[in-house]
């Protein structure tokens with residue numbers, strides 16, 4: 001580690017090499033760099049909901065008189081609303097500014113410097129980010145060639161420093177589902193297991209009803225994907241009550257804002273509409289998968305989420321991403337040892353699929 005000078009010498013030395021999280025770029029940063037006007041950019045890089053939020057949310061926010069007042073720090077009303085939606089009693093529930101914040105809180109609760117977190121890679125990057133920020137070590141257990149979790153390898157990776165096991169279900173970026181039996185086997189280790197169900201509404205699978213039965217099961221959900229509220233940042237977790245109490249104690253005060261509460265309330269009044277958009281995305285996922293496969297040079301992997309991971313069989317994923325970006329279509333690319341030459345495409349509206357497939361045919365090499 002190099003000697004730092006000036007104010008930097010006071011910064012935690014373990015953060016000197018911290019890479020941070022590579023969040024997606026906003027379309028406005030692409031002004032003048034793409035061939036289309038900014039408003040025509042098709043954003044398929046962050047698994048957002050192309051149908052947006054419920055129209056009730058925008059109306060209620062425009063009429064909300066309370067933005068000058070802090071929200072209820074105890075999240076009483078919000079937790080009650082989430083109880084109604086999740087079917088899990090409010091004393092198990094903690095809400096966050098996105099489920100990312102709950103991942104961060106869980107790591108802060110369990111991880112002291114030197115502790116270990118097991119993550120089944122490739123998977124969502126925030127598990128690594130928050131582990132390292134707490135001074136912990138991420139133990140990466142590779143998935144198999146179809147991206148299934150290797151349960152015996154997870155169990156073999158456990159040692160006395162292991163504090164949390166992360167399971168994204170369905171997994172991002174692979175879209176893979178973990179069989180319930182495998183989750184139960186991992187829960188039987190007795191270690192805290194974080195089952196991240198950010199894409200639950202697209203998969204229809206959940207272990208939420210088991211939260212009352214296990215003292216080590218934590219389930220995370222979000223309104224970012226199915227309810228189209230990524231920009232308002234609201235997620236929640238279902239925890240054993242004693243863990244929920246600790247999380248409520250260590251969270252930053254007022255961590256979920258007034259607008260997010262209004263948005264949750266209105267979304268839950270409009271579930272039928274929102275679920276109709278989820279069904280449209282699921283139908284489009286099937287069509288996108290078939291169209292991608294027909295190209296012959298991408299290998300799409302079956303997904304139970306709102307995105308599809310593809311292996312790029314000819315050419316470079318990074319170059320492909322750039323050529324699509326030039327045409328105003330944003331996708332995510334991966335070039336890591338465990339995910340060499342892949343792109344991930346969020347499922348959009350039918351017209352987005354049409355534009356994407358046309359562009360892919362044009363940029364093919």
Ligand SMILES: Cc1ncc(COP(=O)(O)O)c(C=O)c1O
Nearest residue numbers: 098099100124172198222224235
């Ligand atoms: C697996 C997974 N968990 C959690 C999140 C975070 O969602 P948010 O913080 O928007 O609730 C994401 C976002 O992409 C995700 O893919």
